[in-house]
Amino acid sequence: MKGMSGISLWLTIVIAGVLTFATRLSFIALLERIKLPAWFQRALRFVPAAVLSAIILPETASRNGALDLSLHNPQILAGCLAVLVAWRTKNVLVTILAGMAALLALQAVLGRAGL
Amino acid sequence: MLGVAPLGMIFGALAIGAHLSTVAAQAMSSVIFAGSAQYIAAQLLGSGASGAVILLVVFVVNLRHALYSASLAPHLKHLKPAWKAGLAYLLTDEAYAVAITHYNRSGDGAYRHWYFLGAGLTLWSAWQASTALGILIGARIPPGWPLGFALPLTFIALLVPSLKDRASLAAAAAAGLVGLLSVGFPYKTGLLAAALIGIVAGLAVERRGA
Numbered sequence: 001m002k003g004m005s006g007i008s009l010w011l012t013i014v015i016a017g018v019l020t021f022a023t024r025l026s027f028i029a030l031l032e033r034i035k036l037p038a039w040f041q042r043a044l045r046f047v048p049a050a051v052l053s054a055i056i057l058p059e060t061a062s063r064n065g066a067l068d069l070s071l072h073n074p075q076i077l078a079g080c081l082a083v084l085v086a087w088r089t090k091n092v093l094v095t096i097l098a099g100m101a102a103l104l105a106l107q108a109v110l111g112r113a114g115l
Numbered sequence: 116m117l118g119v120a121p122l123g124m125i126f127g128a129l130a131i132g133a134h135l136s137t138v139a140a141q142a143m144s145s146v147i148f149a150g151s152a153q154y155i156a157a158q159l160l161g162s163g164a165s166g167a168v169i170l171l172v173v174f175v176v177n178l179r180h181a182l183y184s185a186s187l188a189p190h191l192k193h194l195k196p197a198w199k200a201g202l203a204y205l206l207t208d209e210a211y212a213v214a215i216t217h218y219n220r221s222g223d224g225a226y227r228h229w230y231f232l233g234a235g236l237t238l239w240s241a242w243q244a245s246t247a248l249g250i251l252i253g254a255r256i257p258p259g260w261p262l263g264f265a266l267p268l269t270f271i272a273l274l275v276p277s278l279k280d281r282a283s284l285a286a287a288a289a290a291g292l293v294g295l296l297s298v299g300f301p302y303k304t305g306l307l308a309a310a311l312i313g314i315v316a317g318l319a320v321e322r323r324g325a
Binding site for chain 2: 008009010011012013014015016017019020021023024025026027028029031032036039041042043044045046047048049050051052053054055056057058059060061062065066067075078079082083086087090091092093095096099100103104107
């Protein structure tokens with residue numbers, strides 16, 4: 001492994017755990033003591049959609065750390081199919097299986113075509 | 116519930132693929148216990164990112180849990196601090212979905228928190244066991260397999276059904292676009308910028324529509 005090892009690796013894992021726990025406990029513990037501003041409550045609603053989308057699109061549209069929006073990037077078509085499947089089935093497992101199957105099939109086709 | 120098992124296996128395999136030790140990979144599942152954050156942390160550790168960047172990314176990726184916390188807080192208000200802490204530790208995406216559905220369907224009965232606890236512990240056990248299995252199998256998965264693609268797929272499955280109005284659609288679209296434009300930013304700092312701009316876009320569309 002590059003970069004981190006030993007104590008700094010373990011410190012990172014433990015602090016990441018504490019941060020995660022604190023985030024989950026935040027409002028459960030503090031609800032009785034603080035009153036949230038209205039705009040903050042409205043903003044919270046958009047956090048999941050914004051964060052998830054900000055991860056999905058770059059991950060799907062890039063290969064080896066660089067954007068690749070061409071059809072040679074099979075992840076884009078497989079990702080589009082996964083969006084359709086997620087929309088129709090609302091099922092996490094089915095979506096993952098469909099997207100993975102599509103990606104493997106597209107990779108095989110592209111490989112055979114020599115692309 | 117069983118949906119988390121393949122995700123745990125994929126994490127175990129990813130972590131080994133990122134050259135983490137067996138103990139560190141399993142510890143991440145029990146100490147952090149947050150699938151998406153673990154995926155990204157393992158990949159960042161493998162690519163040599165600094166601890167500060169990893170912690171920032173874990174925090175940002177898990178910010179949605181603050182939303183779950185805010186949403187469940189009224190139902191847990193009467194509980195003792197130890198109960199609140201225990202349930203908060205178990206508050207994953209899946210546990211939230213199960214717990215909030217149960218609260219919405221059957222109200223705030225005296226023993227509802229036991230249901231939450233049961234679901235949370237089941238998910239926790241499934242996560243630990245499947246991580247261990249993924250670690251075992253991980254070394255034997257051929258390197259060409261696109262296992263990393265499971266991460267965006269998981270998020271697609273969580274995101275798409277939640278886009279029920281124009282404001283959240285705008286938040287997702289703006290965040291995704293900025294995310295694409297900031298692909299070259301170091302250590303995924305583009306993620307934070309994209310998320311913030313997405314939230315602002317959602318608020319703006321909501322305000323105009325109201």
